[in-house]
Amino acid sequence: MQTDIIFLLDIAGVIAFAISGVLTAIRKRMDLFGILIIAFVTAIGGGTLRDLLIAEPVSWLHNTIYIKVIIITTVLAILFRNKLSYLGRTLFFFDTIGISIFTLIGLEKALNVGFPPLVCIATGTMTACFGGVIRDILANKIPIIFHKDIYATACILGGVMYFILHLFPLSNGLVFTIACLIIISVRSLAVYYNWQLPTIYKRTKR
Amino acid sequence: MQTDIIFLLDIAGVIAFAISGVLTAIRKRMDLFGILIIAFVTAIGGGTLRDLLIAEPVSWLHNTIYIKVIIITTVLAILFRNKLSYLGRTLFFFDTIGISIFTLIGLEKALNVGFPPLVCIATGTMTACFGGVIRDILANKIPIIFHKDIYATACILGGVMYFILHLFPLSNGLVFTIACLIIISVRSLAVYYNWQLPTIYKRTKR
Amino acid sequence: MQTDIIFLLDIAGVIAFAISGVLTAIRKRMDLFGILIIAFVTAIGGGTLRDLLIAEPVSWLHNTIYIKVIIITTVLAILFRNKLSYLGRTLFFFDTIGISIFTLIGLEKALNVGFPPLVCIATGTMTACFGGVIRDILANKIPIIFHKDIYATACILGGVMYFILHLFPLSNGLVFTIACLIIISVRSLAVYYNWQLPTIYKRTKR
Numbered sequence: 001m002q003t004d005i006i007f008l009l010d011i012a013g014v015i016a017f018a019i020s021g022v023l024t025a026i027r028k029r030m031d032l033f034g035i036l037i038i039a040f041v042t043a044i045g046g047g048t049l050r051d052l053l054i055a056e057p058v059s060w061l062h063n064t065i066y067i068k069v070i071i072i073t074t075v076l077a078i079l080f081r082n083k084l085s086y087l088g089r090t091l092f093f094f095d096t097i098g099i100s101i102f103t104l105i106g107l108e109k110a111l112n113v114g115f116p117p118l119v120c121i122a123t124g125t126m127t128a129c130f131g132g133v134i135r136d137i138l139a140n141k142i143p144i145i146f147h148k149d150i151y152a153t154a155c156i157l158g159g160v161m162y163f164i165l166h167l168f169p170l171s172n173g174l175v176f177t178i179a180c181l182i183i184i185s186v187r188s189l190a191v192y193y194n195w196q197l198p199t200i201y202k203r204t205k206r
Numbered sequence: 207m208q209t210d211i212i213f214l215l216d217i218a219g220v221i222a223f224a225i226s227g228v229l230t231a232i233r234k235r236m237d238l239f240g241i242l243i244i245a246f247v248t249a250i251g252g253g254t255l256r257d258l259l260i261a262e263p264v265s266w267l268h269n270t271i272y273i274k275v276i277i278i279t280t281v282l283a284i285l286f287r288n289k290l291s292y293l294g295r296t297l298f299f300f301d302t303i304g305i306s307i308f309t310l311i312g313l314e315k316a317l318n319v320g321f322p323p324l325v326c327i328a329t330g331t332m333t334a335c336f337g338g339v340i341r342d343i344l345a346n347k348i349p350i351i352f353h354k355d356i357y358a359t360a361c362i363l364g365g366v367m368y369f370i371l372h373l374f375p376l377s378n379g380l381v382f383t384i385a386c387l388i389i390i391s392v393r394s395l396a397v398y399y400n401w402q403l404p405t406i407y408k409r410t411k412r
Numbered sequence: 413m414q415t416d417i418i419f420l421l422d423i424a425g426v427i428a429f430a431i432s433g434v435l436t437a438i439r440k441r442m443d444l445f446g447i448l449i450i451a452f453v454t455a456i457g458g459g460t461l462r463d464l465l466i467a468e469p470v471s472w473l474h475n476t477i478y479i480k481v482i483i484i485t486t487v488l489a490i491l492f493r494n495k496l497s498y499l500g501r502t503l504f505f506f507d508t509i510g511i512s513i514f515t516l517i518g519l520e521k522a523l524n525v526g527f528p529p530l531v532c533i534a535t536g537t538m539t540a541c542f543g544g545v546i547r548d549i550l551a552n553k554i555p556i557i558f559h560k561d562i563y564a565t566a567c568i569l570g571g572v573m574y575f576i577l578h579l580f581p582l583s584n585g586l587v588f589t590i591a592c593l594i595i596i597s598v599r600s601l602a603v604y605y606n607w608q609l610p611t612i613y614k615r616t617k618r
Binding site: 231232234235236237238239240243244254258263264267270273274284287343344345346 | 467558559564
């Protein structure tokens with residue numbers, strides 16, 4: 001895909017993630033500062049962890065567009081917090097795009113500095129998933145992603161497909177796009193049909 | 207301000223933060239090792255996170271004075287734990303100094319390696335506030351700073367004023383001092399008058 | 413000790429730590445992805461934190477043997493989860509070896525890049541202990557190591573002895589081995605005799 005489009009989708013993801021942080025923080029009755037911080041870590045936590053691990057400069061510190069987008073999103077989300085439920089579908093759409101783009105951006109960032117595929121898939125998945133993990137830890141909950149939601153599995157699948165598709169004579173843009181669409185499809189189907197990972201527990205009432 | 211004075215105030219802050227860690231750990235009935243670690247992360251957690259993010263060497267690893275001060279503080283705080291309540295005012299004074307110095311040190315450190323003002327204000331606030339956030343996470347609580355206490359807001363205000371004051375022909379030492387005093391005043395007044403950030407919640411019994 | 417032996421013991425520790433992560437995650441009824449991540453952070457969390465702090469490349473990202481060992485361990489541990497209780501002693505043995513090796517590897521890694529002894533002892537202890545701390549935080553518990561288990565104390569003792577022994581004309585291999593054995597002995601004796609750190613609390617029913 002073109003860099004411009006990727007950038008726009010990345011920003012869409014940041015907005016969706018920030019809003020998810022705002023909603024979590026409001027549910028925990030945090031104050032304005034708390035809401036801002038949770039919005040922040042949800043949106044940039046995964047990418048930050050990735051950058052620290054692969055020893056690259058932390059992206060949002062070098063490009064303040066992210067800080068600005070998150071602050072504006074947080075202010076708007078707080079002002080219109082009672083209207084956010086009407087945005088359910090749009091938010092889900094943005095969120096799913098965010099996950100797929102974050103995964104592929106994270107994967108390619110590690111790939112570009114020479115990490116092996118296994119590590120790239122891990123950093124991609126981390127970029128998409130760990131913002132939510134840090135959000136839940138700061139809100140004193142077990143990260144939801146460890147319990148249900150095959151969200152992470154969609155990211156891993158997309159990452160694996162990225163490397164498989166590269167075995168064929170396809171342009172990188174095409175591979176990127178297909179891998180994105182795979183993540184989006186798997187995630188959407190999973191939510192629609194309520195797919196879960198196979199459980200290892202006997203079904204009992206929790 | 208002179209480097210010597212800043213250093214002394216920094217150490218005062220480290221002591222106050224370590225004691226706050228000790229108190230939290232004792233309240234959670236941790237053992238001696240737990241108390242030491244909580245004292246540690248409270249005192250150096252914010253600065254550590256800042257250094258990792260801006261890719262600078264982690265300061266307490268290169269200057270063992272911090273480790274020594276924290277260990278001695280922890281031992282003394284444990285020995286005199288029943289007397290700490292008499293120190294209420296002194297501790298609050300040290301703590302407030304710590305917050306203001308940590309903010310400005312963190313801000314200037316990021317500024318010196320070329321980050322833009324928005325990022326410097328964020329790293330300054332982080333230096334002052336994230337030790338307490340990590341302390342609360344390790345003690346399995348929602349970070350208090352996300353709920354009340356306009357502590358972080360004082361830091362942000364001080365950081366913003368630092369850059370506004372620099373628009374005037376003032377020496378850096380003077381700007382540093384004024385910004386420090388602003389943080390100290392706002393924080394003290396906030397505690398004295400029980401200021402809170404404007405709430406977005408309807409007032410109900412929690 | 414020889415590098416080969418250290419490597420094998422290191423892998424034994426990784427396996428034991430990953431299994432401890434799997435058990436914690438299963439107890440919290442996490443799904444397969446959650447179990448994998450908890451196994452991961454338990455096994456490599458301490459070393460990762462160390463590498464970030466001392467600004468060295470994160471080891472498991474550059475040597476995928478760790479990722480593979482953890483994935484295989486997790487799959488096997490899940491498959492044979494009902495049989496793990498029979499492995500109690502073996503797991504404890506591996507775990508104790510892991511702690512001692514992790515401590516010494518962490519200590520020497522910091523020493524090799526020029527950090528002072530106090531910092532090296534801290535990074536060694538961190539390598540051995542913080543995987544478990546992150547595991548417990550992700551599982552929304554107060555880290556067990558802050559409450560009981562003199563595990564960390566054994567690591568600190570071993571680290572201190574490493575530097576004391578180096579004052580004598582002993583080869584590094586011998587010092588490494590003795591320090592390892594000290595950690596293993598202290599930890600085993602502590603568990604056997606139920607040693608605890610001296611408590612500062614009056615004994616009351618919790």
